[in-house]
Amino acid sequence: MKTDSLLIRIGLGFYLVLFFTYLLGPLVLMSITAFNSPSFPQATPWEVLTFEWFNVLYNDARIVNGIKNSFIIGFFTVILSVIMGLAGALVLTQIWPKIRATFYTIIIAPILIPGVVLGISTLVFWDRVNVMLGLPNDSFLHNGILLTVLGQSTFIASYCMLVFVARLQRYDLGLTEAALDLGATHTQAFRKIQLPFLAPAIGSASVLAFLASFENYNTTTFTFGKYPTLTIELAQKVRYGINPSISALAFIIVCLTVLFALVHEVRNRRVQLAIANGAPVGAVTSGFKLPKIFAGNPVAVVLALFVAVAVAVISYAQFYDPEPAKAIILQEKRAAQQLRIEELQRKLKDKRLQKNLKGPDIFNEGKSKIPKLEEKKQKTPFGSGIFSPNNLNKVAPGAETPAPAPKPASPFGSVFDPTNLNKVAPKE
Amino acid sequence: MSEGVGVDLENVWIRFGDFVAVREANVQINGGEFFSFLGPSGCGKTTILRAVSGFLEPSDGNVLIGGNNMAGFGPNERPTALIFQNLALFPLMKVWENIAFSMEVRGASAGERRKRADELLDMIALSGQGDKLPSELSGGQKQRVAIARALCAEPDVLLLDEPLSALDLKLRQHMRSELREIQKRVGITFIYITHDQGEALTMSDSVAVMKAGIIDQIADGKSIYDDPATAFVASFVGENNVFRGKVKSVSKDSAIIETNRTGNLRARISSDNQGKLKVGDDAMMFIRPEALDISTNDTSSDTRIKARVTHSEFEGQSYHVFLEGTEGKEMKMSLINRGEDRMYERGKELYLDFDANQAVALPAGELASE
Numbered sequence: 062m063k064t065d066s067l068l069i070r071i072g073l074g075f076y077l078v079l080f081f082t083y084l085l086g087p088l089v090l091m092s093i094t095a096f097n098s099p100s101f102p103q104a105t106p107w108e109v110l111t112f113e114w115f116n117v118l119y120n121d122a123r124i125v126n127g128i129k130n131s132f133i134i135g136f137f138t139v140i141l142s143v144i145m146g147l148a149g150a151l152v153l154t155q156i157w158p159k160i161r162a163t164f165y166t167i168i169i170a171p172i173l174i175p176g177v178v179l180g181i182s183t184l185v186f187w188d189r190v191n192v193m194l195g196l197p198n199d200s201f202l203h204n205g206i207l208l209t210v211l212g213q214s215t216f217i218a219s220y221c222m223l224v225f226v227a228r229l230q231r232y233d234l235g236l237t238e239a240a241l242d243l244g245a246t247h248t249q250a251f252r253k254i255q256l257p258f259l260a261p262a263i264g265s266a267s268v269l270a271f272l273a274s275f276e277n278y279n280t281t282t283f284t285f286g287k288y289p290t291l292t293i294e295l296a297q298k299v300r301y302g303i304n305p306s307i308s309a310l311a312f313i314i315v316c317l318t319v320l321f322a323l324v325h326e327v328r329n330r331r332v333q334l335a336i337a338n339g340a341p342v343g344a345v346t347s348g349f350k351l352p353k354i355f356a357g358n359p360v361a362v363v364l365a366l367f368v369a370v371a372v373a374v375i376s377y378a379q380f381y382d383p384e385p386a387k388a389i390i391l392q393e394k395r396a397a398q399q400l401r402i403e404e405l406q407r408k409l410k411d412k413r414l415q416k417n418l419k420g421p422d423i424f425n426e427g428k429s430k431i432p433k434l435e436e437k438k439q440k441t442p443f444g445s446g447i448f449s450p451n452n453l454n455k456v457a458p459g460a461e462t463p464a465p466a467p468k469p470a471s472p473f474g475s476v477f478d479p480t481n482l483n484k485v486a487p488k489e
Numbered sequence: 490m491s492e493g494v495g496v497d498l499e500n501v502w503i504r505f506g507d508f509v510a511v512r513e514a515n516v517q518i519n520g521g522e523f524f525s526f527l528g529p530s531g532c533g534k535t536t537i538l539r540a541v542s543g544f545l546e547p548s549d550g551n552v553l554i555g556g557n558n559m560a561g562f563g564p565n566e567r568p569t570a571l572i573f574q575n576l577a578l579f580p581l582m583k584v585w586e587n588i589a590f591s592m593e594v595r596g597a598s599a600g601e602r603r604k605r606a607d608e609l610l611d612m613i614a615l616s617g618q619g620d621k622l623p624s625e626l627s628g629g630q631k632q633r634v635a636i637a638r639a640l641c642a643e644p645d646v647l648l649l650d651e652p653l654s655a656l657d658l659k660l661r662q663h664m665r666s667e668l669r670e671i672q673k674r675v676g677i678t679f680i681y682i683t684h685d686q687g688e689a690l691t692m693s694d695s696v697a698v699m700k701a702g703i704i705d706q707i708a709d710g711k712s713i714y715d716d717p718a719t720a721f722v723a724s725f726v727g728e729n730n731v732f733r734g735k736v737k738s739v740s741k742d743s744a745i746i747e748t749n750r751t752g753n754l755r756a757r758i759s760s761d762n763q764g765k766l767k768v769g770d771d772a773m774m775f776i777r778p779e780a781l782d783i784s785t786n787d788t789s790s791d792t793r794i795k796a797r798v799t800h801s802e803f804e805g806q807s808y809h810v811f812l813e814g815t816e817g818k819e820m821k822m823s824l825i826n827r828g829e830d831r832m833y834e835r836g837k838e839l840y841l842d843f844d845a846n847q848a849v850a851l852p853a854g855e856l857a858s859e
Contacts (some may be wrong), residue, residue: 205665233575233577235573235575235577236562236572236577236579236580238544238564238573238577239573239577239579240579240590241564241565242544242564242570242571243565243570243590243591243594243638243639243642244545244591244595244642245565245590245594246565246594249594250721252662253593253594254579257581258580258581336710339834373648396847423629485749
């Protein structure tokens with residue numbers, strides 16, 4: 062029995078580790094690459110701690126512009142989607158029950174339609190509208206921001222509506238009736254009673270809408286026009302090869318997400334704690350009473366640690382200069398390169414000596430191709446296919462290195478990559 | 490007392506599709522009266538209240554408040570305030586904001602509102618609690634806040650929809666007298682909806698007893714209890730022993746009923762039915778448990794029943810003796826505890842006497858289900 066439960070525990074622990082590795086591993090790995098100096102995002106081998114990729118990110122005009130556009134589009138999408146979603150939810154909860162199911166299906170359909178289709182149809186539809194109105198080709202209806210907001214809102218409004226419906230199901234219509242009974246108009250009853258009740262849902266719907274807008278690619282790709290969003294820029298960048306500045310961006314986003322989630326969670330816990338102890342909610346939501354919070358609130362502790370680490374990293378970055386370390390590494394790389402070259406030359410000499418003694422050794426050819434290189438210059442007496450110049454050219458550059466240079470996982474890194482050498486050389 | 494604004498229902502019908510919720514209701518409620526609608530759940534009493542407060546329009550007939558026809562006036566245009574069954578206090582507003590909500594929508598300044606709210610808080614004995622949220626109050630306190638909120642609107646008619654049903658027994662009894670107290674102080678018309686006959690009888694000037702959309706009787710509490718108009722009222726309000734049978738003979742105000750199992754019994758005809766009962770009609774006779782007493786005489790009479798004890802219960806202020814008459818006819822007798830031992834053993838034979846004036850003969854009709 063005891064060994065059984067032990068086995069189960071070990072199994073469970075193993076599963077949990079596996080699960081969280083799968084879930085968080087990529088994020089952690091990517092965050093590490095943001096601080097490693099090689100120009101291709103890689104976590105191993107660890108070379109030097111650097112913050113230059115944040116700098117690169119900051120100086121990348123296209124990324125910054127993309128972020129700006131994403132925020133503008135996100136802002137307007139939130140406004141439009143929340144309003145449409147709220148209206149839809151109010152209708153849904155008050156509509157005649159018999160057509161409620163039909164209405165629900167219609168209004169939820171945009172979520173089920175692929176984003177690509179929504180993107181194309183948005184483009185086509187508003188183009189037609191533009192033509193029908195007789196507007197010029199560069200009218201506001203062809204503005205990328207407007208079209209993207211319209212296109213994204215078609216389905217994001219449905220998400221918002223689901224959030225509102227969930228909240229409205231807990232709303233007691235008696236409250237509206239009570240307000241009416243006390244002399245309020247319908248507008249007053251909505252504004253003073255129902256809207257404040259919906260406030261938390263408006264908050265979460267806004268966050269949801271903003272995130273959905275921020276990360277949207279497949280609808281936006283058809284509608285962005287002259288205003289590429291961050292996702293569009295990233296996708297275009299990937300085509301030309303990426304550098305760790307993208308990891309840096311991802312790291313910033315992860316940090317912000319974690320920070321906001323923690324702040325929200327801490328707030329929630331304080332309110333719940335207050336309610337459980339019968340204290341008025343106002344006592345915890347106003348004013349900051351840290352010491353009490355730390356007692357029995359692990360999330361607060363995590364948050365504090367997180368902030369401390371962030372502060373430490375930032376202050377470290379103020380005086381930390383990775384350049385000397387980089388120079389050392391470069392020197393080491395050079396030295397290693399030099400060694401390899403010398404070794405190569407020595408081997409060549411040996412081969413030549415051997416050749417002079419014994420003549421060419423056919424059986425050795427497969428193991429070392431260097432002699433062949435040399436033999437190329439001589440006239441080969443054998444006329445075999447291995448010596449054809451095409452063949453030689455193919456194998457020659459990688460001949461001595463055990464693994465191809467561009468592979469980041471190679472134990473030699475990209476030391477032998479000629480392009481790499483060119484890049485680092487001027488920095489010396 | 491009669492200075493307040495009265496409410497009249499004139500031939501009011503309320504239908505939902507084919508379902509008739511209220512049938513031909515004719516009610517006159519005098520100004521300043523505490524009026525109750527009493528009936529089992531689903532009898533249409535809340536529907537009547539909603540018609541008075543303006544949440545629904547009657548399908549037929551008129552609702553008059555202070556003599557004015559209210560047709561076409563919404564709930565926010567009527568001089569009524571409703572206290573909801575679940576109170577419907579605004580959960581996100583502080584207590585004082587809740588109370589002064591009716592002033593807020595009229596555009597009163599915060600200072601004015603606060604002042605009036607504090608006055609009302611004093612009245613309901615909750616001074617200093619204005620800055621709490623409703624969720625921080627107890628059930629009885631919420632109750633009083635709901636009343637204060639309704640009174641703050643200065644209505645001519647206050648409508649109460651089973652406001653005490655969520656409270657526990659002790660608090661309910663306390664709130665009964667408090668409500669009555671408040672009503673006397675403010676002097677406005679109260680219309681009270683309840684399924685609890687105790688509430689209706691103790692608080693009301695008049696009670697309307699409803700059954701499935703029909704108002705069976707409108708009278709003061711004593712008449713409802715002692716002089717019921719229908720078999721339903723007799724069986725719904727208080728406890729009653731029912732004897733079914735046929736009318737054997739009728740005089741002006743009393744009748745002899747030939748009961749199915751207990752023989753001929755004499756009873757007074759209820760005042761609403763005098764002249765309506767004919768010889769040979771199906772009839773019902775009701776005797777309250779407390780109207781029965783033990784007889785020392787064993788001769789047969791039309792005000793005497795022979796029965797055998799099945800069991801006895803002691804309830805402090807009274808004993809309840811359960812008996813079985815001929816052919817298993819079940820009866821209950823309540824005897825005031827005056828220090829004698831009334832715990833009769835099973836099987837003991839007793840003769841029960843009653844005063845014919847305390848027994849009521851009524852036309853046969855539907856009884857209230859338990």
